[in-house]
Structures are given as C-alpha cells and as structure tokens.
Amino acid sequence: AQKITQTQPGMFVQEKEAVTLDCTYDTSDPSYGLFWYKQPSSGEMIFLIYQGSYDQQNATEGRYSLNFQKARKSANLVISASQLGDSAMYFCAMREGWGGGNKLTFGTGTQLKVEL
C-alpha cells in the first residue's frame, strides 16, 4: 500500500486565490512527522512546513498552512494568496517513528500552476 498518496497530479489556481493540495498517509506508527516540499522548475527541493503526529494545532508558516486531520489521515497543504512564483511541484512526505530508519517517504507530487 502507498504510504503517501497525492491524488491531484496537476492543479491550476488564479493569482491571489487560495489553493489546497491534498495528501493522505498510511501508517500504524503513533509517532510520525508530515512534511511538504516545493520543487520549482530549477529542480531544488525546498522545505515548506511540517506537522508532528502529536501536535494539537495545525502548522502554519507564512502563507502556508497544513490542514491536519489525524482521524482521516490527511495532511493537506493550503497556500493562501497564490503568487506566480508558487508554480512548482509540491511533494508531501512522511517520516515514521523509530522503525522507519529515519527516511522520508514521498508522495508522487502535485504540479501547481498559478495563472494571472
């Protein structure tokens, strides 16, 4: 079974609008972390935001927020006030507790295009 599922291969959003990128995960480990990365066309991997499994509040980082719904095992990324520079590939990733070998497991990504 896929550990991280991103069901939206591509998304379009108008500049200044908000957009939600979906991510669901699968783990039986009570301790885990969820991460979002951005990969622009230049290719580098840019860390955006993380959420711990025990965190009570949703993480926020500037225009990025993580809508964490633990019972539904979802960790959607919300980008508010989209900008042209937000056009990129976005990856959701998970690090599981002690048994995961400390690795990050990635989803297949969502290509976001911000339009004027």
Place this chain on the structure above:
Amino acid sequence: DTAVSQTPKYLVTQMGNDKSIKCEQNLGHDTMYWYKQDSKKFLKIMFSYNNKELIINETVPNRFSPKSPDKAHLNLHINSLELGDSAVYFCASSPGQGAMLAEAFFGQGTRLTVV
C-alpha cells in the same frame, strides 16, 4: 555557505562507464541519504547512513555503492552504468535518529544522463 552540496550538477556519460557523485553537508547532521528522482518526478530513497553506518539499503542494484568516509560526506559510486540509471540523484541530510520532526535538507541534485 551551502548546507548540502553535491557535485557534479550534470553528468553525461556512456553506458558501461563508472561514475561517482560526491555529497558534503556542513550542518553537523548525523544522517545522510541518497534519493533517486525518476522521469515522472517520483522520489525514492536509495540509501541512508547514520554516523557513517548504513541503515537503509532499499533494494538498489549492487552496481550502486555508497561510501561515507565521515558523517559529513556521503558519496555514490555507480558501476557499469545503464540507460535506466538516467535520473536526478539527490543527496540529503537530517539531524539523525530521534529527530523525527526535523526536515531533511537537500542538495541541488545531480542530473545523470546515460547515453
């Protein structure tokens, strides 16, 4: 000062050749990784080292041999390159075991093209 640097950025080589990609991190992290990103952009873990010790080897052909001379360096040597090895290879590092909420820092990637 670059946190995770890998060289070269681009590598074009013929089938059958042997090549190496070098990676260095100056963050003081204990754990380093190699990821492979295929043509569909899927990122898959290849290897993980913690304090120079191999802790993850994800069914990678043994033509791929990682080497960690110290915890700041993790190099990737590939023997007998095949067309299917063409991909972007990312080195990354994170603080280490137990730092579950710490993000991984990535190098800029090495685009390997085998012709």
